[in-house]
Amino acid sequence: xxxxxxxxxxxxxxxxxxxxRDDPGLRGRPVVVAWQGARSVVxxxxxxARRFGIHSAxxxxxxxxxxxxxxxxxxxxxxYRAVSQLVRDILKNYSNLVEPLSLDEAYLDVTENKAxxxxxxxxxxxxxxxxxxxxxxTASAGVAANKFLAKIASDWRxxxxxxxxxxxxxxxxxxxxxxxxxxxVGRVTTLRLGKLGVQTVGDLQRFDRVGLESQxxxxxxxxxxxxxxxxxxxxxxxxxxxSISAEETFERDRHLEEIEPAIRQLAxxxxxxxxxxxxxxxxxxxxLKTDGFxxxxxxxxxxxxxxxxxxxxxxxxxxxxxxxxxxxxxxRLVGVGLSNFREPDEIVAQxxxxx
Amino acid sequence: xxxxxxxxxxxxxxxxxxxxxxRKQTMPILSNVLIKINKNSISATGTDLEVELVAIEPHxxxxxELDTTVPGRKFADILRSFPEGQEVTLALDGDRLHLKAGRxxxxxxxxxxxxxxxxxxxxxxxxxxxxxxxxxxxxxxxxFSMAQNDVRYYLNxxxxxxxxxxxxxxxxxxxxxxxxxxxxxxSEGIQEGMGVIVPRKGVLELERLITDQDREIRIAFGTNxxxxxxxxxxxxxxxxxxxxxxxxxxxxxxxxxxLLIERERLKLALSRxxxxxxxKVRGVRLCFESQGLRVVGHNTEQEEAEDxxxxxxxxxxxxxxxxxxxxxxxxxAMDDREIELLINDPNSSCLIDTGESGNYRYVIMPMRL
Numbered sequence: 160x161x162x163x164x165x166x167x168x169x170x171x172x173x174x175x176x177x178x179x180r181d182d183p184g185l186r187g188r189p190v191v192v193a194w195q196g197a198r199s200v201v202x203x204x205x206x207x208a209r210r211f212g213i214h215s216a217x218x219x220x221x222x223x224x225x226x227x228x229x230x231x232x233x234x235x236x237x238x239y240r241a242v243s244q245l246v247r248d249i250l251k252n253y254s255n256l257v258e259p260l261s262l263d264e265a266y267l268d269v270t271e272n273k274a275x276x277x278x279x280x281x282x283x284x285x286x287x288x289x290x291x292x293x294x295x296x297t298a299s300a301g302v303a304a305n306k307f308l309a310k311i312a313s314d315w316r317x318x319x320x321x322x323x324x325x326x327x328x329x330x331x332x333x334x335x336x337x338x339x340x341x342x343x344v345g346r347v348t349t350l351r352l353g354k355l356g357v358q359t360v361g362d363l364q365r366f367d368r369v370g371l372e373s374q375x376x377x378x379x380x381x382x383x384x385x386x387x388x389x390x391x392x393x394x395x396x397x398x399x400x401x402s403i404s405a406e407e408t409f410e411r412d413r414h415l416e417e418i419e420p421a422i423r424q425l426a427x428x429x430x431x432x433x434x435x436x437x438x439x440x441x442x443x444x445x446x447l448k449t450d451g452f453x454x455x456x457x458x459x460x461x462x463x464x465x466x467x468x469x470x471x472x473x474x475x476x477x478x479x480x481x482x483x484x485x486x487x488x489x490x491r492l493v494g495v496g497l498s499n500f501r502e503p504d505e506i507v508a509q510x511x512x513x514x
Numbered sequence: 515x516x517x518x519x520x521x522x523x524x525x526x527x528x529x530x531x532x533x534x535x536x537r538k539q540t541m542p543i544l545s546n547v548l549i550k551i552n553k554n555s556i557s558a559t560g561t562d563l564e565v566e567l568v569a570i571e572p573h574x575x576x577x578x579e580l581d582t583t584v585p586g587r588k589f590a591d592i593l594r595s596f597p598e599g600q601e602v603t604l605a606l607d608g609d610r611l612h613l614k615a616g617r618x619x620x621x622x623x624x625x626x627x628x629x630x631x632x633x634x635x636x637x638x639x640x641x642x643x644x645x646x647x648x649x650x651x652x653x654x655x656x657x658f659s660m661a662q663n664d665v666r667y668y669l670n671x672x673x674x675x676x677x678x679x680x681x682x683x684x685x686x687x688x689x690x691x692x693x694x695x696x697x698x699x700x701s702e703g704i705q706e707g708m709g710v711i712v713p714r715k716g717v718l719e720l721e722r723l724i725t726d727q728d729r730e731i732r733i734a735f736g737t738n739x740x741x742x743x744x745x746x747x748x749x750x751x752x753x754x755x756x757x758x759x760x761x762x763x764x765x766x767x768x769x770x771x772x773l774l775i776e777r778e779r780l781k782l783a784l785s786r787x788x789x790x791x792x793x794k795v796r797g798v799r800l801c802f803e804s805q806g807l808r809v810v811g812h813n814t815e816q817e818e819a820e821d822x823x824x825x826x827x828x829x830x831x832x833x834x835x836x837x838x839x840x841x842x843x844x845x846x847a848m849d850d851r852e853i854e855l856l857i858n859d860p861n862s863s864c865l866i867d868t869g870e871s872g873n874y875r876y877v878i879m880p881m882r883l
Contacts (some may be wrong), residue, residue, distance in 0.1 A: 211537055459665060477665040509837055511688050512764050513881040 162326065164279035165394065166267045167301040167309035168286060171318035173263035174203035174239050178232050180295050193219040198408045198491065202234045206318060227438040242294065249289050253282050256394045264375065266306055268394035280323050287321060304329075307390035311340060329388035334361035341385045343378060351375075360386050401434050404444065405498030412450045412489035415479050425495040426475050430468040438500040440465055445478035446494035457481045460499060471497070517551050517578035519616070521600040524549075524556050525593040527569035528586065530747055531560030534567050535586035547586035548630045551604075552579045558835040559632070560586060565716045566633050566750040567723070569674055580604055582624045584611055592620050633739055633750045640703030641734040644681060646744065647726040651732075652683050655847040655874055657696045657717050661687035668756035672717045674740070676707030681733075684761055690840045691761055691877040692847070699730055704775045711758055711833060716751025723749060765877050766865045769856035771802065771832075773825050777853045780807075781845040783821035787811030790819040797881050798841075801833040802857075811838065834860045835881040844876040 170176070174192045179185045189208035193201045201222050201360065204213040211226035222229060243262040249329045250257045253276075258269035269282045276282050283300035290298045297319040301312025308324045315322035324332050337359055338344050338352050355374070357363050363371075363386040371379035405428045407421050422445070433440060442460040449455070457478040465471050528547055532866070535545060541563075548559035556574040560567050596602065596615050603614040606624070613620040661669035664687065668818050673684040680695040698704070712720070734741045740749045741759065787798045791811035801808040807825045812818040834857060845853070855863040866876040 290882075474665050480667075509689050509881045510861070510879050512686065512691060512877060513688055513759050513761065 162270075163243070163304055164282075165303055165306055165309040166269055166283050166286070167303075167306070167313040168246075168265050168267065168277055168283075169299050169301075169310075169313045169317070170246065170263035171297045171299055172203055172205050172209075172289075173243075173296075174234060175208070175232075176296050177242055179205060181238075183242060185230060185232070189213070189226050191219070191222050191226075191229045191231050192234050193222070193231055194233055195231070198410065200408075212500055230242035242296070245294055246290060246296075246298075249286060249293065252289075253286060256396055258394045258396055258398060259378035266309065266394045280321070282323055283323075293353060305388070305390040306392050306394065307342060307385060308332075308388055308466045311336075333388055334359065334364070334385065336360045338363055341382070343381065348375070348378075399438070400500060402444070402496050402498035403429055403436065403440070404446070404494055405429050405432070405490055406446060406494030408448075408492045409490070412491050414487075414489055416483060417481075418490065418493050419476060421493050422475050422479075422495060423472055425493065426472040427468055429495050429497055430471050433497050436500060438502055440497035440500050442497065442499035443471060443474040443478065444494075444498060445475050446492075446496065447482065448491045448492035449484070450489050450491055452491075455482065455484075458498075465497070471495075476491075515578055515605065517576060517580040519551065519556060519574065519576045519602055519603045519604065521593055521596050521598065521602055523571050523574040523576070523607075524602065524755075525590065527556055527558035528590050528593065529569045530569035530723075531558050531567040532586055532590055533558040533560075533722065534562045534565045536562055537587065541626050543583065543629050543631070545585055545587070546583040546625055546630070547589060548583045548627065548632075549589075550581050551576045559630070559874065561631060561633075562715070563631060564713060564752050565719045567719070568748040568750075570746055570748075572746070574835045580606065581627055582606055582611060583630050584622050584624055585629060592622075600662045633741075638703065638736055639734075640699035640701075640708070641732055642676070642681060642704050643699035643730045643732055644696055645699075645728065646724060646731045647688035647728050648799075649731065649742075650724045650726050651723075652681070652694045653717060653721050653724065655723055656683045656685045656692040658843045658847060659687060659690050659692035659876075660714055660717065662714065664688065668711055668754055668758055671711040671754045673709060673711050673758045676704050676706060678706070684758070686759070686761060689837070689879050690844075691764065692844070692874070693761070693765070693876070696873070704735075707731045707734075709758065710735060710740055711752050711754035711756065713754050716740070716749075719751070720749060723747060759880060764863055765875065766856055766858060766863055769858050769865065771827070771829060771855075771857045773802070773807070773824050773827060773857070774852055774853045775807065775823060775855055777845055777848060777850060779823050780809075780853070780855045781842065783807075783809040783823045784838055784841055784845070786821050787819045788842070788843075790817045791838050795834050795881075796839050798838040799833050799835050801831065802827050802829070803831045804828065832860070834864065836864075836878060837881055840878045844878070847876075 175190045178190055178192060187207065189211060191201055191208050191213060192203040192207040193199050197220065201213060201215050201217045201220045203215055208226060208229050213222045213225055239262055247259060247374055250265055250267055253272050253274050254267045254269050257265055259265045269279050272282050274285060276285060279302045283302050287300055290296055299313045299317040299319060300321045301309040303309040303312050303324040304326055312322040312324050338357060339349055363382060368380060368383045371383045375382060405425045407425060418468055442458055444456055444458045446456045459474050459478055531547060544562060550557045556571040556576055558569050570869060592613060600615050605612045609624050611622045611624050649692050657672055660672055664670055669687060675682050679697055681698050682695045684693045708738045732743045738753055739750050740753060741748060788811060790813050792813045800812040801810060807823040809821045850868045854867055854869055860880050863877050863879050
């Protein structure tokens, strides 16, 4: 593959920054975006709040304890989505290859850029100043030859920073990095790597491909490549929907049989959302989180695509039977999802004999 | 106290029940086999809580008695490792079972007999006698249409019901259906229309264990269990609760096109077309034309297979798509020289049987190709 130029744009404390921008009273103060409620979690925290150790996904109650003077703002996703669209419009001025990852993150392939700028670094600089000038928000940018490195780079000078990893710097840059910075390396892999004496990416580079593959299967090959800064994943604009899901955290923990109404509601919500997608889902996923924060998922894939909301509801409800925990187990969260979308004409239907 | 048995006399019943003894178990005792030895017989019992198997070796001539549970697979492997005709001495010492044979000694950890989950006798006396050979045929010719892991759990099993002097088996996965009937002999407490659903696991065990001996065997029905007594082997399966769907309405009573086809010939043509049928979809087209039945398979790479089967067909040309695996399953389950195909149109279910008098009927829903 020829040398590519990838930019990763990451808005700084996106939701919190929008709130601070729109309400001057919040500027310079610790702002936490979160729903009211005993069970809610932090959606975003301003940098002032982060200094107190608050970060997103933390229980709101805990954030309050860490910083009693923090200002709590309920999230307004409609507004965040609108701002996100404005950011995307800016990005599209520079490349047609824009892959949004979420409301506040996107990859751009600027190997050829629409603005006629000479380097990817100039593109990143131009985007940052346009976001600042046009939207009064700050973004951090990472520039490198692939997605993996660009993403690490955007985090390197956060907030309001720009960092470039040039091809000849890759090896030196990766060497001291802890393996936890590699995508896909979570708690379990870190532990397993630790047992092999691997703490840093440099340690990982000592292993050959066969060795890693025998230890980690297909992920071993990915580890081998990441350790060498190799990542061939393309920037895919308009990536088709992978899954549609909705979840609910309960006010108080519930038993499996008590969550039927919640599953019915979520299934309806998910089904409605899936109607905007012309492809048809084949897999239903039920997600549960125990009071001990253990997450379990059960899924069911049908030969035939799902035909109705009742279909989805029935399957989601029955997936509960495959939860083999103690009957006394209580859950704090339930989610219903659809995935495995297929084009309608891809499905050569075997109509049912009886439904 | 020592118990002395001949290797074969104890290995045989243990091996017979090992199929339901699972390797990894959440309940450790389920990997054990319950062994009962007395001067008349040796019996072994295994269970996975869905299917219970009791194998009895009569007149085993054991010296001494024994009543314990031992790890099934280890016990079988140990016995298997001895030469044929070897005498084995078993002695229980606390929770240990000492096993001696020639110069070899083994000690196994046992678990209390009282902890072993047994089904017990069915609560109701309803039972019927059928020929073992016929029952084997009934299961073999229908079970492949059962669903597997379907959320409609009542389809993951074989429906057994009584109609007149017949026992009927019905299996369907929602796309196809198999139905068969065998005569019953003497019976008690069996009422017209009475029926149960035997879970998939139980059906597969029955298919494996029932032989084609020409003898009468007894099937007993409890509220929650079905028990088949083969004398040397007693198979008890849990039943699936739930209502089996009304399948009668999907069996075509009449058809626009009725075709007689040589079974082997059609099977060959389908197997050929299947080679180039789409791996996932498995669709083939059956084209009925004046020169015969053309079977066509093709895949996404535009490769194509075609075979012609002679049938007398005088009507207008038409074609129907089918999942070739469904057709082959049916043709493999039948053993008649000629079969009858009853088709209405490409969107309605199709019936395969051997005419009015046949005991087996198969329904398949065509595919949209």
